[in-house]
Amino acid sequence: MTNEIITSVQNPLVKRLHQLLSRKGREEQQRFLVEGAHLVEEALKSGAEVVTVIYDQQRDMDPACQRALANHPEAVQVIAAPETVLAKLSETKSPQGIVAEVKKTAADWAKWVDQKREEQGSLLLLFLDEIQDPGNLGTILRTAEAAAIDGVVLGSGSVDIYNGKVVRATMGALFRIPVFTQSLVDTADEWKAKGGRVLISSLEQNSVSYDEADYAGLTALVIGNEGRGVSKEMFAKADQFVHIPLYGGAESLNAAVAAGIFVYEAQRKRR
Amino acid sequence: MTNEIITSVQNPLVKRLHQLLSRKGREEQQRFLVEGAHLVEEALKSGAEVVTVIYDQQRDMDPACQRALANHPEAVQVIAAPETVLAKLSETKSPQGIVAEVKKTAADWAKWVDQKREEQGSLLLLFLDEIQDPGNLGTILRTAEAAAIDGVVLGSGSVDIYNGKVVRATMGALFRIPVFTQSLVDTADEWKAKGGRVLISSLEQNSVSYDEADYAGLTALVIGNEGRGVSKEMFAKADQFVHIPLYGGAESLNAAVAAGIFVYEAQRKRR
Structure with missing residues (x-):
């Protein structure tokens, strides 16, 4: 679990993640976004391949998400960012302060x-x-x-x-x-x-x-x-x-x- | 069945009907709006008290709505109006070209x-x-x-x-x-x-x-x-x-x- 800070919506990672809000972007990258503490926790606990978690630096990260991150078997890139970045990665009217990038799975x-x-x-x-x-x-x-x-x-x-x-x-x-x-x-x-x-x-x-x-x-x-x-x-x-x-x-x-x-x-x- | 024409979104009737898009307006006037040919037809056929029907003058009125209007026992004020008026009375992204004002019913x-x-x-x-x-x-x-x-x-x-x-x-x-x-x-x-x-x-x-x-x-x-x-x-x-x-x-x-x-x-x- 690494901890980084992003300050700008112009950051290349933010730009790449923003593309996951469209079907085209999700198909190109084979990844998708989940928003909100409950869903991020579920993703982490399920064994899904969570790549990145970005949370609002103005709020504390949800304790259940913190625990799920600590127990996650794979390394997850954890990033603190301002509200503007969270808004850029949100489809909802009131961004929920946490979003995760997850790899699609493809089973036979x-x-x-x-x-x-x-x-x-x-x-x-x-x-x-x-x-x-x-x-x-x-x-x-x-x-x-x-x-x-x-x-x-x-x-x-x-x-x-x-x-x-x-x-x-x-x-x-x-x-x-x-x-x-x-x-x-x-x-x-x-x-x-x-x-x-x-x-x-x-x-x-x-x-x-x-x-x-x-x-x-x-x-x-x-x-x-x-x-x-x-x-x-x-x-x-x-x-x-x-x-x-x-x-x-x-x-x-x-x-x-x-x-x-x-x-x-x-x-x-x-x- | 009367036929009138409204040309402006500033028309007092349009302004009054626009208030029905809010709960407050519906409670004050004890009326509500239904949008789209199917719902307008259902309202007319159900025996609900339909007061006004406004349709887009650029499109023909849906034939099923025309029949339902002809069979409606009470007089309904039927109004042709430009698309701007229909848009003003619509909550949907693509206004459906017909809207009806209906009285609320209150049974015991x-x-x-x-x-x-x-x-x-x-x-x-x-x-x-x-x-x-x-x-x-x-x-x-x-x-x-x-x-x-x-x-x-x-x-x-x-x-x-x-x-x-x-x-x-x-x-x-x-x-x-x-x-x-x-x-x-x-x-x-x-x-x-x-x-x-x-x-x-x-x-x-x-x-x-x-x-x-x-x-x-x-x-x-x-x-x-x-x-x-x-x-x-x-x-x-x-x-x-x-x-x-x-x-x-x-x-x-x-x-x-x-x-x-x-x-x-x-x-x-x-x-």
Whole structure:
């Protein structure tokens, strides 16, 4: 744990980190930012590769973050900086006085599945098909962790999982639940080749009610885009269509609410 | 259906309507704004008291809105205006070209309960205790309508139900499900005096799992504030504490997701 001081928003490190506020910057550098004491602590405790922590020199660093830093196995560059620097690295109206730079992780989905399957025998996964709203995606990850879903596959074309709003809405779940970003159609093919079943959330005529579906064994549940639902390409992969009944006049449920109802029912049946 | 033209943002009507973007203005005038063709159509079709519709003179009025206006039983003041006026009455980045002024409704909760009870025999209500996030509140109303909850009581101290973000997140449910804003503690007392039961969402040690709770007959389910949960004053009114198990590492669920899991389980058991 080193301690440095930065004084200017013109500092090259600050300029580089500022680029992580855009998807392009995150893809080029393969890193992302997390803001706020709680999320920085979660990142440090999770074993994520935290590279840099910058905190507001006018405030004391949060004690929980200090402890997590002290226990972090890898060296972290710790930097004190003025409020202007923190503001430059913040997407929120009131910068929270601490921000961390974290390396993206890239695990191999197929290997992960094989290993998990050997450990547990069965698996329950969420496949997310072009979820667009950052709040929805973050909330779905938070719910998936709460329900102890084994992992999440985020289809290409979805909002970036490392978007600041997503990260904040996960409440730290991002650091604790495996998330893979890749082609959903290819993933479904691999999953089916491994004996997995694909349940697609849709109001199709031949769909069964969420409380009558079979979630046993190797099950992946597909949640669709907020506007158009699950794509036609994914429809072809369905072993079963499942829906949540709309008893009232509403045309649909919010994607995160629907995901929550599905995953809790799946776990209720599996337990 | 009258047709008028307004040309300036300085017009007194525009100035008055602009005040409806603030809670203070909505409380003084007892009216609120809804923006976008879909919501304006829903307001007109629902029987809500629509006073004024202003649309962008550069665009044609949405055909569904035109039909809804033609079928609306009361006279509505219809006004064409330039984009600048629409922008002045919009909270969104890209104004949607149509906005309606709607009168708030104020029904008597106790009378409504008595009547509904006579019609149906049983009732399932949601009590919301100081929900603060507009997106959460709107999503909860949308879910409540989908699950055919009979009505919602929004405790004093919550975000304003007529806040533009709330109205948009309801997807029109606001116009189709009864919502009462009033003291939740007093409402709970009245409800219990009528023989109603109060279920409180909480992780208290003596709480039962959401799938083992009794939702029959006259049941009100209380969902708490995003940060601190249900208030201590409401705790005193509990007939039963209920919780959603957190199987994974998450500390809590999003309030709208929790409400969705609860109300769907309640309806699953009641049906």
